[in-house]
Amino acid sequence: MEQRTGPLAGRSAPSRGGLGTLLLASALFGTMAVCVRAAAQHMHAPQIAFVRFLGSFLFMLAATRGRGLRPRPGNVRQLVLRGVLGAVSITFYFVGIEGAGAGLATLVQNSYPVFVAALVVLLGHERFSLRLGAALAFSVAGALVVLGGRIDLGSTTTVGVLAAITASVLSGGAVVTAQQLRRSEGAAIITTWFMGVGVLVTAPALLAGLPSPDGQTALLLGGVVVTSVLAQWLLHHGLGFTSATQGSLAAATSVFLATALEALTLGDVPAPRTFVGAALMLGAVALAWRRTAPVTVAVKQTSRAA
Numbered sequence: 001m002e003q004r005t006g007p008l009a010g011r012s013a014p015s016r017g018g019l020g021t022l023l024l025a026s027a028l029f030g031t032m033a034v035c036v037r038a039a040a041q042h043m044h045a046p047q048i049a050f051v052r053f054l055g056s057f058l059f060m061l062a063a064t065r066g067r068g069l070r071p072r073p074g075n076v077r078q079l080v081l082r083g084v085l086g087a088v089s090i091t092f093y094f095v096g097i098e099g100a101g102a103g104l105a106t107l108v109q110n111s112y113p114v115f116v117a118a119l120v121v122l123l124g125h126e127r128f129s130l131r132l133g134a135a136l137a138f139s140v141a142g143a144l145v146v147l148g149g150r151i152d153l154g155s156t157t158t159v160g161v162l163a164a165i166t167a168s169v170l171s172g173g174a175v176v177t178a179q180q181l182r183r184s185e186g187a188a189i190i191t192t193w194f195m196g197v198g199v200l201v202t203a204p205a206l207l208a209g210l211p212s213p214d215g216q217t218a219l220l221l222g223g224v225v226v227t228s229v230l231a232q233w234l235l236h237h238g239l240g241f242t243s244a245t246q247g248s249l250a251a252a253t254s255v256f257l258a259t260a261l262e263a264l265t266l267g268d269v270p271a272p273r274t275f276v277g278a279a280l281m282l283g284a285v286a287l288a289w290r291r292t293a294p295v296t297v298a299v300k301q302t303s304r305a306a
Contacts, residue, residue, distance in 0.1 A: 018241030022250035028231035030257030045094035046205035053198030055225030083197025089170035099160025103259030108164035115172025135287035142280030187236035
């Protein structure tokens with residue numbers, strides 16, 4: 001049972017429990033990325049996304065026994081918005097992994113905390129600062145360095161990086177929406193609705209037909225489903241105890257595990273410029289973390305099981 005009091009937006013740092021939950025989610029997201037990269041050798045990325053959402057949706061229905069999934073009045077639109085933004089973001093992210101690799105795509109996609117910080121400013125939850133502007137500049141510079149200073153739309157890697165950038169922007173909106181929902185909804189209902197909407201959004205991938213997976217591919221897809229659904233629930237749970245920007249910064253550390261696992265299992269060692277881009281992007285999220293104090297927003301006290 002979750003019990004939260006006081007405005008979340010007024011907290012200056014995440015709770016220890018919330019931070020630990022988010023770091024565990026990050027590790028699972030990193031593992032998921034490598035499973036996606038390996039599975040993409042046998043299936044197209046949008047099809048993997050569909051399997052991910054369908055499997056996760058069935059998992060959540062079984063875990064909740066279909067109970068407690070009716071949202072509070074007025075939250076349906078936000079749940080659908082969170083689902084659409086998240087599903088499109090995940091699809092672009094998987095396309096990025098297919099084209100650029102798990103480590104590189106995760107690096108670029110994990111610049112999304114900067115977009116989270118920018119969005120909460122636009123929504124009036126925080127004030128814009130020069131520090132936030134510098135963070136955005138660092139993030140763009142990091143992406144350009146990762147691209148190697150060249151944009152060749154015919155390059156598979158470059159297309160993957162551009163897809164990951166798109167995923168990053170959409171992830172920013174999805175995380176902010178999810179954090180707003182956590183003020184009145186539990187993690188289970190947000191996760192289940194996200195997966196259900198995701199099934200509908202990614203269903204057109206079936207028009208190309210699904211290949212008959214061998215045992216290894218089926219195992220990889222199972223890994224994608226299990227790691228993603230657990231990571232997603234943990235992310236939604238952790239967002240109930242931290243701000244959107246703090247939560248996204250903690251979850252963005254998945255890039256390190258994804259890069260390490262990819263190098264160990266697939267032998268893909270990143271280019272030196274990738275580490276330079278990583279340093280710039282980490283500098284960006286660090287600047288976004290040390291932003292100006294948030295504008296206090298009154299939040300109704302809630303007590304609801306996740």
